[in-house]
Amino acid sequence: MVQQKQDYLWWQTGVIYQIYPRSFQDSNGDGIGDIPGIIQRLDYLKWLGLKAVWISPFYPSPMKDFGYDISDYTAIDSIFGTLEDFDQLVREIHQRNMKIILDLVPNHTSDQHPWFLESRSSRDNPKRDWYIWQDAGEDNAPPNNWLAMFGGTAWEWDEATNQYYYHAFLKEQPDLNWRNPEVREAMYNVMRFWLDRGVDGFRVDVMWHMIKDKLLRDNPPNDEYLPHMATYEQLLPVYSTDQPEVHEIVREMRSLLDSYEDRMMIGEIYLPIHKLVSYYGNDNDGTHLPFNFMLLSATWDASSIARSIDEYEGALPMYGWPNWVLSNHDQPRITSRVGIQQSRVAAILLLTLRGTPTIYYGDEIGMRDVPIPFAEVHDPQGLNMPDKNLSRDPARTPMQWDNSKYAGFTSGKPWLRIDKSSHRENVESQKTNEYSILRIYRRLIELRNSEPSLMYGNYIPVASDKQVIAYVRKYEGYPSFLVVLNLSHRPAYFKPVHKPMSGTIILGTVPDLEGQPYQDMINLSGDEGIVVKLDDHHRQ
Ligand code: GLC
Numbered sequence: 001m002v003q004q005k006q007d008y009l010w011w012q013t014g015v016i017y018q019i020y021p022r023s024f025q026d027s028n029g030d031g032i033g034d035i036p037g038i039i040q041r042l043d044y045l046k047w048l049g050l051k052a053v054w055i056s057p058f059y060p061s062p063m064k065d066f067g068y069d070i071s072d073y074t075a076i077d078s079i080f081g082t083l084e085d086f087d088q089l090v091r092e093i094h095q096r097n098m099k100i101i102l103d104l105v106p107n108h109t110s111d112q113h114p115w116f117l118e119s120r121s122s123r124d125n126p127k128r129d130w131y132i133w134q135d136a137g138e139d140n141a142p143p144n145n146w147l148a149m150f151g152g153t154a155w156e157w158d159e160a161t162n163q164y165y166y167h168a169f170l171k172e173q174p175d176l177n178w179r180n181p182e183v184r185e186a187m188y189n190v191m192r193f194w195l196d197r198g199v200d201g202f203r204v205d206v207m208w209h210m211i212k213d214k215l216l217r218d219n220p221p222n223d224e225y226l227p228h229m230a231t232y233e234q235l236l237p238v239y240s241t242d243q244p245e246v247h248e249i250v251r252e253m254r255s256l257l258d259s260y261e262d263r264m265m266i267g268e269i270y271l272p273i274h275k276l277v278s279y280y281g282n283d284n285d286g287t288h289l290p291f292n293f294m295l296l297s298a299t300w301d302a303s304s305i306a307r308s309i310d311e312y313e314g315a316l317p318m319y320g321w322p323n324w325v326l327s328n329h330d331q332p333r334i335t336s337r338v339g340i341q342q343s344r345v346a347a348i349l350l351l352t353l354r355g356t357p358t359i360y361y362g363d364e365i366g367m368r369d370v371p372i373p374f375a376e377v378h379d380p381q382g383l384n385m386p387d388k389n390l391s392r393d394p395a396r397t398p399m400q401w402d403n404s405k406y407a408g409f410t411s412g413k414p415w416l417r418i419d420k421s422s423h424r425e426n427v428e429s430q431k432t433n434e435y436s437i438l439r440i441y442r443r444l445i446e447l448r449n450s451e452p453s454l455m456y457g458n459y460i461p462v463a464s465d466k467q468v469i470a471y472v473r474k475y476e477g478y479p480s481f482l483v484v485l486n487l488s489h490r491p492a493y494f495k496p497v498h499k500p501m502s503g504t505i506i507l508g509t510v511p512d513l514e515g516q517p518y519q520d521m522i523n524l525s526g527d528e529g530i531v532v533k534l535d536d537h538h539r540q
Pocket of ligand 1: 065329
């Protein structure tokens with residue numbers, strides 16, 4: 001299927017930005033970000049050139065997992081604002097010709113959700129089967145060996161009704177039973193509620209978890225388990241996740257979305273590439289963008305990254321649109337994984353590969369993971385496995401807007417520490433600094449938004465070795481681009497293998513190289529990357 005240029009949709013051509021609402025902008029001094037705060041910052045997002053914002057959950061929640069434990073799917077938690085604030089947010093985003101993507105958490109609710117309160121009230125409650133209840137095994141043991149992502153067994157005993165219920169995450173996050181048609185309909189109604197309010201898409205939380213083995217068989221041991229890993233990884237979750245029936249649910253969600261105009265969904269899926277791509281569906285009837293987390297877990301080495309990109313490009317179905325992610329609220333930030341200098345190279349990679357990039361708030365100013373003293377840790381993953389350095393708080397700290405006491409984030413006391421570098425590294429200071437990472441992000445987005453080759457041109461690998469990765473982006477009839485990235489800290493040469501190329505360097509990790517001619521061979525400093533606009537004869 002060859003797409004014509006005009007066929008490309010907003011979620012294919014534009015850049016997505018993830019907002020973790022607790023940490024983006026506080027408007028009322030309680031130290032926690034909120035929806036009116038996001039509205040105040042929309043002009044910044046527009047200035048950056050973004051097309052869409054995905055906002056992590058802001059629904060009513062006991063906040064055991066900071067909003068991923070929802071007690072009401074169709075309202076706004078008062079910490080974050082009101083439904084009126086939300087409607088205003090949608091209006092203001094749309095006025096700026098941008099889109100809004102909400103987080104949909106269909107796998108589990110809070111244990112305080114009225115559905116669960118009913119379900120656990122008695123064995124014969126009509127909602128009993130909305131969750132996964134099981135009798136105890138021998139000696140009151142859990143029904144099987146499944147483990148919870150946040151530590152311990154995945155089964156919680158309920159004294160009142162003498163059964164266990166299943167929770168893939170915290171015990172305060174019971175899993176819904178997606179085999180029950182009423183559950184499906186209830187969740188599809190949630191989707192309709194937000195779509196009718198003008199939402200443009202969903203990021204579907206833990207999509208690959210949504211349905212479990214009917215027989216609830218034991219998961220086998222993971223022979224590659226090492227002591228530093230989360231306890232969950234002791235087993236291979238082959239029966240508790242990624243079941244064939246999940247695709248039926250995804251198809252149903254997709255057809256609901258397709259009954260509206262121009263809507264989309266992203267699936268949060270941590271699976272190897274060949275399994276991941278099955279979530280596109282059989283005939284373009286799956287999720288539009290199964291999140292590709294390859295760059296989150298990759299060893300930062302040019303040849304292995306180049307190989308992974310090829311594997312991904314090679315595995316995509318004809319109708320499968322690629323996408324790329326460098327960081328999110330569950331993982332260490334890119335800056336803390338590869339270093340501040342290399343994170344500039346990573347920015348070029350993210351924004352010049354073929355497919356939709358998602359930027360995690362703050363990455364564009366090089367925010368790094370912030371050390372949080374143990375006494376101040378909020379994240380249950382960090383609290384439950386204290387010896388494993390798994391807390392996600394360091395990557396969730398407040399956005400650094402300016403050099404004031406609390407970085408322009410709040411007038412009160414921030415819910416989580418702000419990086420001590422915030423007086424130097426912030427949006428205000430970087431906006432005017434030619435050498436800042438923010439400038440690189442903004443220029444890259446600008447370039448992508450205006451050049452068809454970067455927006456939807458082919459990806460053509462040119463060369464890779466232990467240090468350098470180089471590729472061309474090309475869309476017939478338009479200028480082509482050569483991207484050369486030094487993924488190491490040492491200087492490196494690059495010379496195209498097959499044929500000589502020439503052009504002009506139009507963007508670099510530092511501005512000094514820009515405007516210089518490029519001819520065939522180039523010598524890059526460590527942590528340097530360039531984008532070359534190739535001369536016209538490379539167009540065909
Ligand atoms: C997803 C979210 C994560 C959350 C988990 C349970 O992985 O990204 O933050 O803890 O689901 O809902």
